[in-house]
Amino acid sequence: MRPSAVIVLLAVALAACRTSPAAPRFIVTAAPIDTGVSSQRLCVGVDPAEPRGVWWWEPGLSGCTSRSTGPDLFRAERALVTSRGESEAFEVSFRMQLKRAADSVLPPYADVHLTVQDRAIRAAASGASVAIARRADLEVPLIPPRR
Numbered sequence: 571m572r573p574s575a576v577i578v579l580l581a582v583a584l585a586a587c588r589t590s591p592a593a594p595r596f597i598v599t600a601a602p603i604d605t606g607v608s609s610q611r612l613c614v615g616v617d618p619a620e621p622r623g624v625w626w627w628e629p630g631l632s633g634c635t636s637r638s639t640g641p642d643l644f645r646a647e648r649a650l651v652t653s654r655g656e657s658e659a660f661e662v663s664f665r666m667q668l669k670r671a672a673d674s675v676l677p678p679y680a681d682v683h684l685t686v687q688d689r690a691i692r693a694a695a696s697g698a699s700v701a702i703a704r705r706a707d708l709e710v711p712l713i714p715p716r717r
Contacts, residue, residue: 594704595619599691602629606695607680608668614684614691615643615708616651616662624649624664625708629715634703636713643708647679659687 595617602611613634617623624646630636637643646664653660662684670678683694692699 594706596705596708597686597691597702598705598708599634600701600703601633603684603691603693603700604696604698605666605680605682605684605693606698607666607682613637613710614662615705615710616686618651618653618660618686621651622646622649623651624662626664626666627710630711630713631715632713635710637710638712638714640712643710646682648681657687659685661685662691 596615597618598615599613602613604611610628612626613629615625615627625643626646627634627637627643628639630638647667648663648665650663651660652663662682664682665679666682667679670676685692685694686702689702690699691702
């Protein structure tokens with residue numbers, strides 16, 4: 571075999587071995603969602619590969635691509651990411667602390683339940699649904715909305 575043919579075959583083999591870029595790791599709400607448990611619409615980020623991989627933040631000036639809370643995203647308490655068997659859909663749940671009056675008979679928290687399916691996230695309590703976006707990271711800048 572001629573050396574030029576070997577070089578061509580090696581180039582083809584290397585090109586065939588290249589892997590396509592991986593899908594971005596995180597799934598986030600493309601717009602703030604009404605969870606049905608808080609008066610504030612929230613932005614939620616999920617790492618589907620991590621059983622406890624849920625974060626939330628209040629939207630900033632540009633919606634869920636910025637945030638008005640901080641100094642960082644809130645790591646969700648009691649978070650759980652659960653797949654639905656063979657389906658690409660999965661369930662997300664977490665506990666969120668709420669501001670309640672000291673004499674309130676209601677607990678100072680609420681449990682949020684979301685379903686991710688078919689490029690959307692749906693909140694169980696409100697029935698609201700928003701599109702998802704994919705992100706390589708959860709570096710969401712702090713840009714409070716104008717008042």
